[in-house]
């Protein structure tokens with residue numbers, strides 16, 4: 001393996017840029033096509049107000065991405081976390097999320113929430129997120145709401 005998750009380049013991405021278009025492709029491949037859905041049938045204009053982040057390899061290829069939505073003061077919601085096929089289980093998701101948590105904490109965020117696919121809830125638990133409430137269905141598959149508080153942000 002000629003790469004390490006720690007060596008990937010973490011970047012904030014501008015809505016509408018070429019890097020943003022790469023995130024759409026990755027999210028479509030990982031999060032929508034396997035469900036028989038298309039990201040491009042959704043209203044992506046609302047993402048103009050959201051914060052986009054990615055991890056890139058040395059060839060500027062996007063390996064993982066996630067979106068943060070700032071809500072009430074101090075609160076943010078994470079969405080659309082995706083790691084490129086073939087790169088899962090090697091610390092990429094952890095690197096992306098912990099780096100983002102540190103950035104958001106520095107911007108005053110004290111509480112993060114997300115809707116986790118049940119299949120991925122164990123990943124978020126490893127990073128200190130806790131399940132809240134009963135599972136529900138979103139994009140046709142079971143999800144659960146999860147949260148992480150400030151004192152544990154940027155800590156697994």
Ligand SMILES: CC(C)(COP(=O)(O)OP(=O)(O)OC[C@H]1O[C@@H](n2cnc3c(N)ncnc32)[C@H](O)[C@@H]1OP(=O)(O)O)[C@@H](O)C(=O)NCCC(=O)NCCS
Pocket residue numbers: 030031080081082083084087088089090091092093094095115116117119120121122123124126
């Ligand atoms: C879920 C996902 C984001 C995790 O990223 P990743 O790079 O594969 O995870 P990491 O390698 O950083 O794993 C960190 C830890 O979580 C564990 N983990 C990873 N995926 C897991 C899962 N689906 N369930 C339970 N534990 C998981 C790893 O074993 C590792 O544990 P360790 O600390 O004991 O070694 C990624 O696999 C992915 O994009 N999956 C498909 C799309 C998806 O489900 N996105 C989330 C939507 S809510």
